[in-house]
Amino acid sequence: MDDAVRYSLLSPGKRVRPRLCLAATRAAGGDPERALPAAAALEMIHAFSLVHDDLPALDDDDLRRGRPASHVRYGEAVAVLAGDALLNAAYSHVIRHLAEPADVKLAVLAELSGGVAAMIDGQYLDVTAAAPSEDDLARLHRLKTGALIEASVACGLWVAGLPPDDQGPYRRFAAELGLLFQIVDDVLDDGTDGEPSYVTLLGRDRAREMVHESHQRALELLAAIDGDRSQLAELTELIARRSA
Amino acid sequence: MDDAVRYSLLSPGKRVRPRLCLAATRAAGGDPERALPAAAALEMIHAFSLVHDDLPALDDDDLRRGRPASHVRYGEAVAVLAGDALLNAAYSHVIRHLAEPADVKLAVLAELSGGVAAMIDGQYLDVTAAAPSEDDLARLHRLKTGALIEASVACGLWVAGLPPDDQGPYRRFAAELGLLFQIVDDVLDDGTDGEPSYVTLLGRDRAREMVHESHQRALELLAAIDGDRSQLAELTELIARRSA
Numbered sequence: 001m002d003d004a005v006r007y008s009l010l011s012p013g014k015r016v017r018p019r020l021c022l023a024a025t026r027a028a029g030g031d032p033e034r035a036l037p038a039a040a041a042l043e044m045i046h047a048f049s050l051v052h053d054d055l056p057a058l059d060d061d062d063l064r065r066g067r068p069a070s071h072v073r074y075g076e077a078v079a080v081l082a083g084d085a086l087l088n089a090a091y092s093h094v095i096r097h098l099a100e101p102a103d104v105k106l107a108v109l110a111e112l113s114g115g116v117a118a119m120i121d122g123q124y125l126d127v128t129a130a131a132p133s134e135d136d137l138a139r140l141h142r143l144k145t146g147a148l149i150e151a152s153v154a155c156g157l158w159v160a161g162l163p164p165d166d167q168g169p170y171r172r173f174a175a176e177l178g179l180l181f182q183i184v185d186d187v188l189d190d191g192t193d194g195e196p197s198y199v200t201l202l203g204r205d206r207a208r209e210m211v212h213e214s215h216q217r218a219l220e221l222l223a224a225i226d227g228d229r230s231q232l233a234e235l236t237e238l239i240a241r242r243s244a
Numbered sequence: 245m246d247d248a249v250r251y252s253l254l255s256p257g258k259r260v261r262p263r264l265c266l267a268a269t270r271a272a273g274g275d276p277e278r279a280l281p282a283a284a285a286l287e288m289i290h291a292f293s294l295v296h297d298d299l300p301a302l303d304d305d306d307l308r309r310g311r312p313a314s315h316v317r318y319g320e321a322v323a324v325l326a327g328d329a330l331l332n333a334a335y336s337h338v339i340r341h342l343a344e345p346a347d348v349k350l351a352v353l354a355e356l357s358g359g360v361a362a363m364i365d366g367q368y369l370d371v372t373a374a375a376p377s378e379d380d381l382a383r384l385h386r387l388k389t390g391a392l393i394e395a396s397v398a399c400g401l402w403v404a405g406l407p408p409d410d411q412g413p414y415r416r417f418a419a420e421l422g423l424l425f426q427i428v429d430d431v432l433d434d435g436t437d438g439e440p441s442y443v444t445l446l447g448r449d450r451a452r453e454m455v456h457e458s459h460q461r462a463l464e465l466l467a468a469i470d471g472d473r474s475q476l477a478e479l480t481e482l483i484a485r486r487s488a
Contacts, residue, residue, distance in 0.1 A: 081298060092357035120245070123325055127325070
């Protein structure tokens with residue numbers, strides 16, 4: 001089982017969510033090293049979602065990050081269980097290894113569970129919705145991708161000890177970043193996988209414009225954050241300009 | 245999605261795990277009402293495991309508790325997601341609704357995550373092990389069933405405020421109860437589902453003897469517990485004498 005869990009968790013990836021978590025901790029004046037258990041949990045949650053989404057009954061993707069998907073490599077039964085184990089390990093890891101006061105741990109756990117719940121709701125919409133409108137698509141993306149991106153930033157803020165009242169600018173930036181991430185995804189995919197996307201709904205040109213607009217908004221929202229924004233800025237560029 | 249989650253969570257069942265949790269809280273001198281969020285989480289975890297275990301790629305069971313399994317009723321994609329949602333909701337429910345000090349909440353969360361991890365490991369052994377020995381079977385049962393039964397009792401103890409040093413007698417009782425539960429399961433199933441069991445491995449007569457022996461040990465271990473044991477005794481009888 002460990003094999004299958006490691007295969008999906010340690011496969012090549014950009015580690016956007018854990019890096020956002022660490023970058024947010026730094027920006028909010030905390031020690032990123034203390035956020036590592038939360039960052040690892042975020043990557044476990046991301047890996048869990050990929051393993052289950054790739055299953056034949058869901059998106060039926062045989063390739064993930066250029067390698068055979070978990071169910072191709074280990075069989076469907078083990079892929080279901082490996083996904084379950086990854087989700088559970090995310091909680092377990094924070095419960096056992098985050099060296100913060102109990103109330104901070106609980107705040108981080110609440111962010112994770114909110115992000116996961118939204119992500120599953122989004123995937124449900126994705127597999128059941130027939131012909132989404134632009135509004136449906138925005139909602140689906142916010143749930144499926146945006147919520148965990150926002151949770152990634154928020155986990156970093158809790159570890160840095162930033163009070164909820166001061167988290168607003170970060171959360172607004174993170175919400176935009178989640179949208180940017182998803183539009184870029186749609187543009188890169190170019191409507192080829194048959195899933196509802198801004199490209200299939202609004203056309204390639206409009207989707208490219210939307211990337212530009214969202215990127216600009218993200219930069220403006222980033223500028224409203226007080227603190228060392230350098231790593232958050234790097235990640236914004238990585239997301240806006242990624243090519244795979 | 246809520247539909248599919250409710251369908252599996254609220255289907256007819258004996259609610260052994262939540263009842264054990266509440267009974268343990270009472271025995272340890274706590275207020276069972278305070279343990280309700282933990283009890284609900286245990287049933288969510290149990291429901292999650294049934295939904296995923298029933299999937300075609302795993303045990304391929306079309307019926308669960310006399311009704312169509314989740315994947316038969318809602319399709320495989322939704323069943324995978326409903327299982328995921330149930331596991332996540334278990335954590336979320338305790339994080340949000342258990343009205344205990346943060347350290348008690350974290351202890352409960354740690355019990356849940358340990359129980360779930362063992363359960364998934366057990367199910368992995370079950371779907372991958374070819375011909376288990378008696379020792380393998382004991383280990384598989386301990387992981388797949390015993391760990392969550394023990395966690396159910398332990399969650400109740402944490403809510404009652406029983407210190408770890410005083411939890412030993414309860415945990416030993418719970419471990420035996422988990423074994424009893426599984427041997428009874430094997431006897432009731434009578435080897436018909438083709439899964440490794442004490443009946444297929446040791447024969448029907450020996451398995452029946454083992455039920456009796458385990459029941460006696462459970463009663464002896466129960467007698468070593470100081471406190472109001474009445475509900476724990478009722479549940480022991482329910483488990484030993486159940487017929488479905």
